[in-house]
Amino acid sequence: MENLMKSNATTIKQRKNNGIQHKNKTILQRTEIGYLATRPYIKWKCNQAGQRHEIPWLIYFWLSILKSHFCMGWQFNSGRFQKNKLRVTDYSWLIASIEDRQANTFNCLQQCNLNYYCSYVEHNSTNCNMFSEYVSGFLVSSSSKVIYKRVDFSMKFSTCSKSNEFWSLNLNKCLPCPFAFARRADLPHACFRTVTNTNDYASGKSNCKIYGASLPRPKTAWERGIMTKWIVSQGFWLDSSISKLNEVYKWGDGTRVGGFGPGEPNNQGSNTTLQEKFLILADHLIYDADGLASRDVICQYT
Numbered sequence: 001m002e003n004l005m006k007s008n009a010t011t012i013k014q015r016k017n018n019g020i021q022h023k024n025k026t027i028l029q030r031t032e033i034g035y036l037a038t039r040p041y042i043k044w045k046c047n048q049a050g051q052r053h054e055i056p057w058l059i060y061f062w063l064s065i066l067k068s069h070f071c072m073g074w075q076f077n078s079g080r081f082q083k084n085k086l087r088v089t090d091y092s093w094l095i096a097s098i099e100d101r102q103a104n105t106f107n108c109l110q111q112c113n114l115n116y117y118c119s120y121v122e123h124n125s126t127n128c129n130m131f132s133e134y135v136s137g138f139l140v141s142s143s144s145k146v147i148y149k150r151v152d153f154s155m156k157f158s159t160c161s162k163s164n165e166f167w168s169l170n171l172n173k174c175l176p177c178p179f180a181f182a183r184r185a186d187l188p189h190a191c192f193r194t195v196t197n198t199n200d201y202a203s204g205k206s207n208c209k210i211y212g213a214s215l216p217r218p219k220t221a222w223e224r225g226i227m228t229k230w231i232v233s234q235g236f237w238l239d240s241s242i243s244k245l246n247e248v249y250k251w252g253d254g255t256r257v258g259g260f261g262p263g264e265p266n267n268q269g270s271n272t273t274l275q276e277k278f279l280i281l282a283d284h285l286i287y288d289a290d291g292l293a294s295r296d297v298i299c300q301y302t
Contacts, residue, residue, distance in 0.1 A: 080151055081109055081121070087145035088122055092248060092256050093135035098128040112150060116169050116189070117219055117255075121148040133220060134258030166191050168302070178211045181301050186226045191301040192216075194231070201278045201291030204237045208299035215239035216300045217251045218281060224259055227298070228284045235282030235289070236296040242277045249279060249288075261285035 095117055100108055108128035112118040119133040122145070139147060160167060160174035166183045168175045177183055177191035184192055195207055208214055217239050218224040239252045249257040249265065257279065265288035268275040276288040280295060289295075 081112075081148040082151050084139075084147050084149060085142050085145065086139040086147040087142040088120075088129075088131065088135060088138060088147065089140055090135065090138035091129075093131045093138065093258070094129055095132050095255050096130040098130075099126065100128045101126060109148060112148075119150050121150070122146075123148070132255065132258060134256070160188075166301075170302070178213065178301055181211065181213070181299070184226075187223065189302070192230075193299040193301075195297035195299065198294035199237075199297050200294055201237050201241070204295070204297035205239075207297060211299060211301065213299040213301040214252050216281070216298050217253070218259070218286075219251065219255065221259060221284075224281060224284050224286070227281060230298065231296045233282075233296050235280035235287065236298055238279040238281055238286065239300075240279045241291075242274070245271070245274050257286065259286050261287050264288060 096111075096115060098108070098111055100123070103123070103125050105123045108123040109121060111128055112121045112130050115130055117132055118130040120131040120135050120139075122129040122131070160183070162174070162176070164177045164181075164183065165174040166177055167173075167189050169189050178193075181191035181193045184190075191213075193208075193211065193213070195204065199207060205215055215237050216227060218227050238257075240249045240257050242249055245267070251257060261283075264286065265276065265279075267288060276290050278289055278291045279286055280289045
């Protein structure tokens with residue numbers, strides 16, 4: 001009898017630690033308790049079923065927020081935020097804005113967690129505004145506004161079963177790479193192809209377009225550092241250009257380009273005519289350049 005009681009106590013303890021399981025179904029398992037902004041959160045991982053039990057309300061709560069993002073490729077690791085009394089002075093660094101009439105800050109921060117490029121969040125009575133890492137230079141003190149900074153975060157992408165597949169950030173699933181493209185282990189959310197011969201900007205862009213791809217869009221310091229290691233050269237073309245003086249450089253998807261070298265873009269020092277209207281990546285930083293020089297070409301498929 002004593003052994004039976006100990007066995008039951010151990011079983012109950014294991015169930016409390018391991019979470020609720022369902023037979024022949026994938027469920028969420030609690031792994032660690034932490035804090036998201038000023039509210040508690042619990043990290044879960046996907047696990048295969050065991051015994052059948054009733055699902056508690058907490059799992060329904062999380063599923064209503066994250067829905068299909070669990071068990072479909074994303075695994076969150078320390079998605080926490082730092083609250084600061086700041087306001088944004090330049091909204092051109094906005095990467096996404098979601099209408100939120102319920103003014104639910106917790107849900108807004110979770111949306112940032114799900115966006116690979118979100119580093120800062122502004123939440124007001126109507127919208128959840130997400131910004132890239134480069135807005136950090138356009139924040140000033142405020143007595144009434146609040147900005148949440150994403151800190152201590154990382155994202156693990158789903159491991160696609162086939163070597164020629166990549167994890168799509170837009171669709172949250174594995175997609176095949178085009179012919180002659182390959183997934184990179186250090187940047188698994190896209191497929192890349194290096195063109196053997198150097199091209200001018202127009203030829204390089206046209207070459208990528210044939211495959212339904214574009215020139216690279218390194219939107220973070222991390223991506224710039226990774227891509228720079230691929231080709232040791234005088235720089236390779238990027239997917240951005242302007243057509244007039246003082247125009248803001250944007251990526252092909254409309255988001256603003258950040259990560260320029262000191263004093264860049266400088267248009268060769270000219271204030272009267274447009275001398276350099278294209279961008280290259282060299283030594284971890286971005287520079288403007290004319291489009292006539294022959295440079296290395298990398299095509300990116302997302």
